[in-house]
Amino acid sequence: MPVPPRKTIPAAVLRKTLLDWYDAHCRDLPWRSPPSATPPPAYRVWLSEIMLQQTTVTAVIPYFLKFLKKWPQIENLAAADREDVLEAWAGLGYYARARNLHQCARAVMENYGGDFPADEAELRKLPGIGPYTAAAVASIAFDIPAAAVDGNVERVIARYHGLKTPLRDNKKFLKSEAEKLVFAGKTRAGDFTQSLMELGATLCTPKNPQCGRCPWQGGCVAHLNGIAADLPVPPPKTVKPVRYGTVFVLFCPDKKSVFLQKRPDDGLLGGMTEFPSTPWNETPPKTGKDIKKYLPQTVKTAEWQVLPEEIVHHFTHFTLRLSVWQGCGTETSAENRQSWVPAAEVEQRALPGVMQKVWRAALESFKRK
DNA sequence: GAGGCGTGGGC
DNA sequence: TGCCCAAGCCT
Known part of the structure; x- marks a missing residue:
């Protein structure tokens, strides 16, 4: 009318x-x-x-x-x-x-x-x-x-x-x-x-x-x-792509410190702190070898525990599915932009939301063990 | 100028 | 549950 x-x-x-x-x-x-x-x-x-x-x-x-x-x-x-x-x-x-x-x-x-x-x-x-x-x-x-x-x-x-x-x-x-x-x-x-x-x-x-x-x-x-x-009429909606990766929560042998590094200043999560990770690609890594080549060069790790639950995180323009590998590093010469951080201090670092999720998941699994 | 860029809350 | 969204800026 x-x-x-x-x-x-x-x-x-x-x-x-x-x-x-x-x-x-x-x-x-x-x-x-x-x-x-x-x-x-x-x-x-x-x-x-x-x-x-x-x-x-x-x-x-x-x-x-x-x-x-x-x-x-x-x-x-x-x-x-x-x-x-x-x-x-x-x-x-x-x-x-x-x-x-x-x-x-x-x-x-x-x-x-x-x-x-x-x-x-x-x-x-x-x-x-x-x-x-x-x-x-x-x-x-x-x-x-x-x-x-x-x-x-x-x-x-x-x-x-x-x-x-x-x-x-x-x-x-x-x-x-x-x-x-x-x-x-x-x-x-x-x-x-x-x-x-x-x-x-x-x-x-x-x-x-x-x-x-x-x-x-x-x-x-x-x-x-x-x-x-x-009103207003919404813009046409687009599908969010999914990306996959594996992230490493790497503890010292004494389990008191974990390995963190800084992301480059530009782009996604620029300048923020993260756990080492494979690239986040549109297909998951195929083999363990594909994954391990992205470990920090200075770290040798014998045993891995793969967390049972993937981390799912929704960024603005893609969804990220992260496998979490927890392990124990035996070498400690951290280079520039990388460091071993006491576990108690991890939460004070510049961890973006997705990495806070990873850390919480790692702590959970730690508690259960 | 269109796409990249986070996250948590509401429904 | 999944989707949509919130006081934009930069390249």
């Missing part, structure tokens, strides 16, 4: 409506100041925005608090060893963010005397800060009007205008509509940026949107047509 054409609501009215809603309903988050209050230090805004890239609020909160405690000011973070930053980030994912975070802190110290520039274009030049984050920091930390268009904002606007084509085909329009709203007022730039995202995060959610509570329900094309939950 066709819906009668709605009256266009002026951007300034939408803006005010949303800010009023935000004043009443915004969440209390560790990196957020209350509505109309003095903005948080740019360091905290930036730190939270980097962590929140493609990551849920729930996952971020403990990491944000840990970082702030460890490195209260940007000069502390800039002065930290990269390894310590990676260790603190371990488990949060998208590790290029941690490398860029550290680089960015050092760049702000060197180029801006420790103060983030209060300028969107200048922020954009810093490592790890793209169009979204530059606008978010400019508006939230400095109250500069700027359109921070993230996934939430795109979804909200796509529904409001009833867009029936994929988001990627509407980037220009989405940005332009966001700007209309942002520049429809001259104050509270930071609150407005957050209000738009807050709407997407709490009411205008991907699934089960709470249109009945939405301050914009009167003008929302998708809602008025009863199709809010069906």
Whole structure:
């Protein structure tokens, strides 16, 4: 059934409506100041925005608090060893963010005397800060009007205008509509940026949107047509390939230390710590010989225990199935980027999630023996 | 500009 | 259970 054409609501009215809603309903988050209050230090805004890239609020909160405690000011973070930053980030994912975070802190110290520039274009030049984050920091930390268009904002606007084509085909329009709203007022730039995202995060959610509570329900094309939950149209789904590998949990003869190494700085899990492993290929290794040739050169091992359960881990673009071989090494001249680490300290290293799974599995089997 | 890049939680 | 997803950036 066709819906009668709605009256266009002026951007300034939408803006005010949303800010009023935000004043009443915004969440209390560790990196957020209350509505109309003095903005948080740019360091905290930036730190939270980097962590929140493609990551849920729930996952971020403990990491944000840990970082702030460890490195209260940007000069502390800039002065930290990269390894310590990676260790603190371990488990949060998208590790290029941690490398860029550290680089960015050092760049702000060197180029801006420790103060983030209060300028969107200048922020954009810093490592790890793209169009979204530059606008978010400019508006939230400095109250500069700027359109921070993230996934939430795109979804909200796509529904409001009833867009029936994929988001990627509407980037220009989405940005332009966001700007209309942002520049429809001259104050509270930071609150407005957050209000738009807050709407997407709490009411205008991907699934089960709470249109009945939405301050914009009167003008929302998708809602008025009863199709809010069906928008935006999802991109075609692709099949995730499976990759296979074998990973070595190698103990010293005294069983007190294990062999760890560092991954190259670029690419998957760049710069993070790992257990030695075969490459992760689309077919499993065929023979024991195929597997053993990937053992660290300096290590000789007599006996292996193959863990009964494979580790299954879902990366963004492939699924990994890892066999875990546990063994005992008899040679110990660790080279660069490799080391024997006391078992009690393994968990403090920069182990990505998949390697934390491997370690837990190894400890489990150890306990059972 | 399309693909690489993590992880844990919700349904 | 498996699938989908969350405040993007970089190359």
